[in-house]
Amino acid sequence: MHIIPFVYAMLNVIALRYFVETVRLSSFTAAAQSLGVSQSTVSKMVKNLEDQMGEQLIIRNGKPLLLSDTGRVLYEKGATVIDALLHLEKEVHEIQALRKGRVHIGIPPMINLLFTDVMKHFREQYPNIALHIQEQPGPAIEQLVAKDELDVGFSIAPIDQYLPVVGQAVASYPVYAIFTPELLPRSKSGLSLAQVAKKPLLLLNDDFGLTRLLRQRFAKEQLQPRIYAQSSQWDWLISMAQAGLGVALLPEPFCQRLPETLTYRLIEESEPLFWQVVLLWNGRYLSQAARAWLECCQDLLGGTWLEAEESEL
Template sequence: MNVEDLRVFVATLDEGSFTAAAEKLGVSKQYASRRTMALEELLGVRLLNRTTRRLQPTELGMLLYERAARILADLQETQELVSDRSPVVRGTLRISAPMTFGTLHISPLLPLFMKQHPHMALELELNDRAVDLLAEGYDMSIRIGTLEDSTLVAKRLTAMQIVICASPHYLATHGTPTTPDDLQQHACLLYGHSRLVEWRFQENGKPVSVPVTGNLRANNGEIIRDAAVGGMGIAYLPTFIIDGALENGSLVPILGAYQPPQAAVYAVYPHHRQSARAVQVFSDFLRQQLSSLNDRQP
């Protein structure tokens, strides 16, 4: 059996369609379908039941999938084991990162990294959702804030400060909250996907969480920042998104006695990628380059 045919077959079941598998592998849909048909012909069995809506593995197809996935994982591990003995770092690294942080802080670093490691290939996808690294095939994700408990490995890259702020116009119109509990009487601009939002603070060295509500929710921090600048409400955002607005006075920090807890930027990856040299090289590079962000914390 051709290893590439096994790779196409596994990707097809992982992604749920020939189209999605082809996109992941960088081939055409016709190629993915044709290679799976060739595999069925070679083995003399049907591996997939095809309908207009979905692909469903047969019993033998599922057996092949389980074995093939192990074979491909062993091949990847063997390749990395041998590559780790080489002074040259090789391989493809698939990374997810938040949109704004990616454009502002990762993008400018990529030319230097690629110059230092010309034999590496990077696939960087920017979005503001928490991707499923295992299900979606990412080697690493950049995540920001206070991490939830997870089975993933997290490497701290740099410190990050959260600031609660609003425009002078909003505060002049609606008043300035003096305690976190006052936020429940204000329009809060909600950043993220969760329907129930709590903002965290420190009061006399102790953590305090306050549930907040508002008429605008977005999964992109720049949208929340612009809404705050426009006087729509109060925002709770990292400094790398609002530095400019704080400097020019279009946003002002509030609740100075109740600072949000110190957070950080992390490289997060599955346990089975922890020893991968490409993952370690890129995360160490980011940690070194991003350390200067600490100098700009308020």
């Protein structure tokens, strides 16, 4: 028996489909009508498949059509292959049309409040795309994006420059000092880092991008800040500030949630201090679902989200 290794003889899928349809209907003519092609086309494709397999598959000397041993196996298994390929084609079309899919997104706890409206908008636009959200600190998300375990992620600048990721700043907010009037007077003027460094400070934990940035700037200005407490919860920092325990340093979006007993003043420096939200991805491929998510971010939050380039953030 002449055997051709399947690694060498890759089956012609179209020919296999014509063969399966011919056997199913027991007629070249009926198969041609079902497939919307000529009978000669069906006969030619089946003959090509036989040539590829190296033996006759259909015994053509009578009705109904008879199959050789190889033809019988190819029909029984081939029908399953064709069904699987048609299902695969349907799924691919659904994903390309954004009727199906999933996107894995990493969002630090400090940033998540910015994306509530985006998630609602995305769900309304793409109800069949599954959103998988991981809440991790920025550095952990940077690592997950670098390892391709997340489609996209968000962190706060500065980003680890040694990781193989693409980063683009997509939102930027000034940093404010939050305090009770007993610690600092109310004023419309800003405060310098030198002024707040003399006060007991309430900071986020060191794995938060804002604290990394503040420590860099304190070191650059050769300042020795008085850090009273650190926490992973921004609302706890505000509670401690409300109790008069110190000055909390937080970005602008959190100032909109302050109790009336607290006041806040902008941190003003010759080199501006900004809390920058950075979009991260692996730089190789963005799925259609991930692109749809970024388009929703762009629609609701403004800025440019789809032209990420390598940067030194």
